[in-house]
Amino acid sequence: MDDLYREIILDHYQNPRKKGKLEPADIDYAEDNPVCGDHIHLTLQIDENDVVKAVGWEGEGCAISQASASMLYETLVSKSLDEIRTIGKDDVLEMLGIPLSPVRLKCALLSLKVLKAGAYGLTAWPGEEED
Numbered sequence: 307m308d309d310l311y312r313e314i315i316l317d318h319y320q321n322p323r324k325k326g327k328l329e330p331a332d333i334d335y336a337e338d339n340p341v342c343g344d345h346i347h348l349t350l351q352i353d354e355n356d357v358v359k360a361v362g363w364e365g366e367g368c369a370i371s372q373a374s375a376s377m378l379y380e381t382l383v384s385k386s387l388d389e390i391r392t393i394g395k396d397d398v399l400e401m402l403g404i405p406l407s408p409v410r411l412k413c414a415l416l417s418l419k420v421l422k423a424g425a426y427g428l429t430a431w432p433g434e435e436e437d
Contacts, residue, residue: 348379395418
């Protein structure tokens with residue numbers, strides 16, 4: 307099963323979904339992981355009902371960080387900001403489907419951190435500790 311998840315990760319890394327910056331964007335946020343140099347820049351267009359109508363992102367970094375961004379961000383279209391608020395680190399880790407070391411965990415969760423900070427100005431959801 308790990309091999310299947312590894313193939314999915316490589317596919318998202320080599321063929322990222324929703325890649326490209328949106329202009330204009332209602333939400334525009336970028337962040338780096340200084341430990342390993344990963345970078346993710348997320349742009350979202352939101353409709354009048356606070357529903358995501360378009361997603362775009364750019365980034366550089368390891369396969370885990372870029373695949374995580376591609377996998378997470380392709381799920382956002384048609385979700386409300388309230389629905390997005392419920393996405394947590396376990397959801398991202400489940401999408402990736404492979405065990406990660408603590409260093410790789412930061413790579414995997416950078417996309418979620420960018421989403422949360424961009425959409426809500428938060429670096430962690432209430433009750434969640436930042437790893």
